[in-house]
Amino acid sequence: MELVPFLNELTTWILYFFIYACIGWVFESLWCSVRARPIHFINRGFLFGPICPIYGVGAVLMTFFIAPLGLNWFSEILLIMLVCSIVEYVASYVMEKKYHVRWWSYDNWYNPSINGRVSIGTSTAFGIGGYLIIHYIHPVVVGGVSGFPFGAKMAISVVFMIIFLIDNYMSSAAASSVKHALKGGHVDLTDEIKRYAVNYYRKQTRKTRRFARSILRKMKRAQKSAIRQLKKTHRQLKRAAKKAQDKSLLRQKQIEAKIKINQARLRAKTEYLAKRRETRREIAKVDLKTIPKKTEKLKKNSKL
Helix, strand or coil: CCHHHHHHHHHHHHHHHHHHHHHHHHHHHHHHHHHCCCCCCCCCCCCCCCCCHHHHHHHHHHHHHHHHHCCCHHHHHHHHHHHHHHHHHHHHHHHHHHHCCECCCCCECCECEECCCEEHHHHHHHHHHHHHHHHHHHHHHHHHHHCCCHHHHHHHHHHHHHHHHHHHHHHHHHHHCCCCCCCCCCCECHHHHHHHHHHHCCCCCHHHHHHHHHHHHHHHHHHHHHHHHHHHHHHHHHHHHHHHHHHHHHHHHHHHHHHHHHHHHHHHHHHHHHHHHHHHHHHHHHHHHHHHHHHHHHHHHHHC
């Protein structure tokens, strides 16, 4: 009998995961589609289905660990920002190491980031969004999920998990087909990767194969452009560092020259003073020798 409450709680959290993962996919796909030029629909995320697992993981962590702490709003937002940033950074790092491709990148001058994986802007948005989820959205989700009986929740969870695992397998196979061609990429190629992955399963016609090759060429060009830009920035930094080093060396040589000039002046002044003292001594000696002669002359003149 104790197994039923455990399974009921487990299926409830599984449903929470899928609900928030789907909400995150809707939000991010709409956001990126509106920002795209020209505007077109972008299926964000690693999977083919309408789901972004990273949002589900973040929401479950927030509602399970952070919400019960009862923190004030500011501390709660900061903690949510930290947790979501860690989840996002780890997910980006693991996926790039496995597939050699980045699904997102924040390398913008106006949005400071850590290695392009997490940024201040997105972390702040996650913090505010997480606060809204905990206090406003999650109570509604809890009310909706709790209305389902245990059997229905179990069946829905099993079906969702099966679909999720199949989608993971298919998406991994498609992503693995391009990882060697895109090894070392450091730009956001989510849209191109998704289109290529879809065409991975549509290779029946020549038109589809040509489209897949064109997508691959675009991704390679984007990768080469990013590498060229990185090398250019590296060269500029090296030149700037060399100029700064040359300026510091010139300044150091100028200081050393001034020190040598001052030392030479001090030596010349010292030698001059020493010679002047010697000259005065010689003059004084000569005067002492001539004093007796002068006194004798004076005596003779006085006798006369």
